Structure formats: structure tokens, C-alpha cells
Amino acid sequence: MRQYLLFALLSPMACVMAATGQKGGKAKQKVNDRKLPNVVFIYADDLGYGDLECYGAKNVQTPNVNKLAAQGIRFNNAHATAATSTPSRYSMLTGEYAWRRPGTDIAAGNAGMIIRPERFTMADMFKGAGYATAAIGKWHLGLGDKDGEQDWNAPLPAALGDLGFDYSYIMAATADRVPCVFIENGKVANYDPSAPIEVSYRKPFEGEPLGKDHPELLYNLKHSHGHDMAIVNGIGRIGYMKGGGKALWKDENIADSITSHAIDFMRAHKDEPFFMYFATNDVHVPRFPHDRFRGKNPMGLRGDAIVQFDWSVGQIMEALDKLGLTENTLIILSSDNGPVVDDGYADRAEELLNGHKPGGPLRGGKYSAFEAGTRIPAIVRWPKEINQPLVSDALVSQIDWMASLGSVIGAKLPKGAGPDSFDYSATWLGKNQTDRSWVIEQASDHTLSVRTKDWKYIEPSDGVKIIQWGPKIETGYLSTPQLYDMTQVGEQENLANKNPEKVYELQNILRHVKAKHLKP
Numbered sequence: 001m002r003q004y005l006l007f008a009l010l011s012p013m014a015c016v017m018a019a020t021g022q023k024g025g026k027a028k029q030k031v032n033d034r035k036l037p038n039v040v041f042i043y044a045d046d047l048g049y050g051d052l053e054c055y056g057a058k059n060v061q062t063p064n065v066n067k068l069a070a071q072g073i074r075f076n077n078a079h080a081t082a083a084t085s086t087p088s089r090y091s092m093l094t095g096e097y098a099w100r101r102p103g104t105d106i107a108a109g110n111a112g113m114i115i116r117p118e119r120f121t122m123a124d125m126f127k128g129a130g131y132a133t134a135a136i137g138k139w140h141l142g143l144g145d146k147d148g149e150q151d152w153n154a155p156l157p158a159a160l161g162d163l164g165f166d167y168s169y170i171m172a173a174t175a176d177r178v179p180c181v182f183i184e185n186g187k188v189a190n191y192d193p194s195a196p197i198e199v200s201y202r203k204p205f206e207g208e209p210l211g212k213d214h215p216e217l218l219y220n221l222k223h224s225h226g227h228d229m230a231i232v233n234g235i236g237r238i239g240y241m242k243g244g245g246k247a248l249w250k251d252e253n254i255a256d257s258i259t260s261h262a263i264d265f266m267r268a269h270k271d272e273p274f275f276m277y278f279a280t281n282d283v284h285v286p287r288f289p290h291d292r293f294r295g296k297n298p299m300g301l302r303g304d305a306i307v308q309f310d311w312s313v314g315q316i317m318e319a320l321d322k323l324g325l326t327e328n329t330l331i332i333l334s335s336d337n338g339p340v341v342d343d344g345y346a347d348r349a350e351e352l353l354n355g356h357k358p359g360g361p362l363r364g365g366k367y368s369a370f371e372a373g374t375r376i377p378a379i380v381r382w383p384k385e386i387n388q389p390l391v392s393d394a395l396v397s398q399i400d401w402m403a404s405l406g407s408v409i410g411a412k413l414p415k416g417a418g419p420d421s422f423d424y425s426a427t428w429l430g431k432n433q434t435d436r437s438w439v440i441e442q443a444s445d446h447t448l449s450v451r452t453k454d455w456k457y458i459e460p461s462d463g464v465k466i467i468q469w470g471p472k473i474e475t476g477y478l479s480t481p482q483l484y485d486m487t488q489v490g491e492q493e494n495l496a497n498k499n500p501e502k503v504y505e506l507q508n509i510l511r512h513v514k515a516k517h518l519k520p
């Protein structure tokens, strides 16, 4: 994104650097005296509002996340923009609501790049301000120019470098989708020339056994719905795949692998400001954590995956400590969407909950228009600036990270960049508890909701009431308007008929947001 370097050169921080003769932000200043903080996103997958001990989880210990929360701001009313991964991540990284863009729903592993190279992203913003940038872990926003036309045996023509990430070590989509290999800077990591890779989401490859025909080969995990195509590491996947050889991942090593790459990146860039988007596979399906976590938690594999996530968080924190970077590193820990229990594998997550509520007291779950779909845990720690730990009740949305962090680092965004993102940095840093006037939430069938501090309006939808393909989740879809009093937990009583003025008011907000990039 060369055109944006100009903006970097014009940004206040870049001017300071130019004046002091520092090149590209590679300041030799002491880290803690530096103006620009390192920024680390720890982005969990499908981790629910009730899944962490510091959010009230009872059957699982998350000491590292607890510690992070105790040293920073823990948000009680934070929202992702969508109830599934691809649109949620698209919105967060571009500052534009995904529902404005066709083609931003749950992506296949061979989807072409969904954020197009010309688009200004959060990573471009950091890069432009002199940061070293990295994306590590789950990507799920497509790779290469076109759907289904990647040659996985050669460098991909369009990859994360075009979106502002200097370094990337990613899974193309999700762990339950082929290709089951890591991609490092646009090339398959550990590429095995003796096993060329082919991927299709249309037809199986001759001679490759499929999960649906060969349950005996599913030695690590069996599916409960879907996930019966390619078999990799004794687990059925979505999509067909051939080859890979020694490049194929082992699910039990994914957390170790991405965590060690994250630590290597931070170490390599300890003397300059860095932005690291660290997106874990935990706690998405297939849940198959490392042996040292497996079988330890009373909730089974889903609990083990939460513990493994907490371990990754602890490793990042410890590495920052060792590198002397803790003080001036801003960490944001959050999740891309709400929780799901059975999402397609027979991991006994449902039976073993033992009273644990992944969505806490909230109604619905992943995919859903109800609150548990998009209300997520969110913790911010930045010891240099946040010296008063706080539990914040402010209404906040991940859509604002771009503008808020841009304001923190003094970045100038080009015209039209991050059009739906607004500066709520004071709220995100706990300087005040100013609520966003409203947040917009997108359910998996694109039903939109408008949530204010006290009210929520869900627009009419013809979708089914309960998800039909497996997880027993209430979608929150209804063919007539719904209005809930959010001072009451659980979205129980639809007040739309009793309070038509409020319905009208929230409908009006939605109408205006749909029409233009309305400031909240």
C-alpha cells in the first residue's frame, strides 16, 4: 500500500522521527520512553462472554487472562460486529461493516482475498506509522486473487503483504477447513515437494479417503455434522484436499506453533514499535489441544481448549515481560463472535458443560441475532497509560478499534478509510465510560440489530428460529420487529408492540446507518 506511506510521512509521529533522523520508526529510544506503544491483539475464536474465569466461568481456570484483566480494563458490554468469523474480522480490520460488502460471509479455505489489496486496513495504518506488522494464526479472509484458483505449490499472488502485514504465519481459513497447512508470507510453510497440494470445495480427489466413508480413519475426532470430507490428522474437514505431506498441521500443535511464531516476531522487533494480530484457533472446532492440556478439564475438549488459549495468553505476557516490553505494550484481548458448543464434532462439549454457560447469562450464541452472538469478552491492558484497573460498563464495539488506535498512535487515515470506525479511545483506555450511542450487530443470515445502552431492536427476518444444521442455538429471527429492554438480562420479553416509539427510533438509526456512514 505504497500510496499510504505519504500519510505516514505526514503523521505527527513520523514527523518527529524524521526530525530526529530515525528511519522508519526504528527508534533506539528506550522502549518505555517511546511514544508509540506496541499493539498486540489476542483474538480468540468463538470464545463466549461466559467462557473466562474473570467473566464468571466456574468450570475452567484462566489465570493468565484473569491477570491481564486485573491489570487493565475489562469490558462488560463490548460487541463484535458479527456473529461469525469472516464478517466480524473483515469489519474489525477495515473499519467498514461487512454487511455493506457482498462476499464477506464465512469463507471457504480457497476463497480469494476478501479484503482487496487496494483497501486500507488496520495493518496499513500501523505500517504507515512506522510499525512492524504481523498476522499470526487464523486468517479466514481469503488468499490469492480469485476463489478456487490458488496454486498452493507456488507463492500466492495476493497475500497479506498487500494488506499491510509485513509478516504472516496463518491458517488460510479455519482448522476445520482445508488446506490444513500454515502459510508463511504467502507460501506454504514447510512445503513438501514430494506431496504437491490440491484443494477443491467442489469435488473429491480420486483415491483420497473421505470422512463420510471411512469413520475408522477418524482416530482423533469424529464429526457430529458436516466435516466429513478430507481427512487430515485423523479428523474430517470441510472441503477436499490432496497432498501436503510434512507441511500438514497437527491440530494438537497449532497453539504451540502460532504462539512460538508470535514470540519470535516480538523478539525480532523488540527495538521498534510493532503491531501483532495474534488470532488463535482456540476455541473453534475441531477442538484438539495438545496432550498436556487434553483430558485435564471436567468440561472435556472445549474446556481444555479454553485452558490452552489461556496458556497462549500467558506465553505472550511472559515474553513481553522478558523482553522488557510490558509497560508500553497495549494488549487487546477479545473474541470474533459468540460461543457454540456442538459445532460439528463429537467432542462431548454439550454433555460435559456441567452448568457452565459459554454465553454467560445472555440469550443465543454464535450465529445468532440475540446478544450472545456478538457480545464478547474484551480486555485492554497498557500499563504505561492505564494505571487504574477498571471494570467498564461502557457500550463499545470492535468496529472502533481502527479509529481509536489510530488516534492513540497519531495516524492519519486516508479519506474514506475505516468509514464506520470512530474514535472511542478514551472509553477503550478507561479514561471515561462514554458509551457508543449505538452498536450494530450482524447475525449469520445478515439480520441486523441496533443496540443502545438500554435497548435492542432486531429487524424482522424470515430465518428459522433454531439453527437447523446442528448446534441448538436460538437465532433470534422473527418475522416481526423485536424490541428488548437491555436493562433486563436475557432478551425475554418482546416489547415492540408496547413501545412503538422506541422501535421507530431504533429503526431510524438503522435506516440511516444503512444509507451512510453515520457517526454514533
Ligand code: NG6
Residues within 6 Å of the ligand: 045, 046, 083, 084, 085, 086, 106, 140, 174, 176, 225, 226, 227, 238, 284, 285, 337, 343, 344, 469, 470
Ligand atoms: C460452519 C461450520 C462450523 C464452523 C463455521 C464457521 C458446518 C456444519 N459448520 O459452516 O463448524 O466452521 O462454519 O465458524 O460445516 S467461524 O467461527 O469461522 O465463523
Ligand code: CA
Residues within 6 Å of the ligand: 045, 046, 084, 085, 284, 336, 337
Ligand atoms: Ca469464530
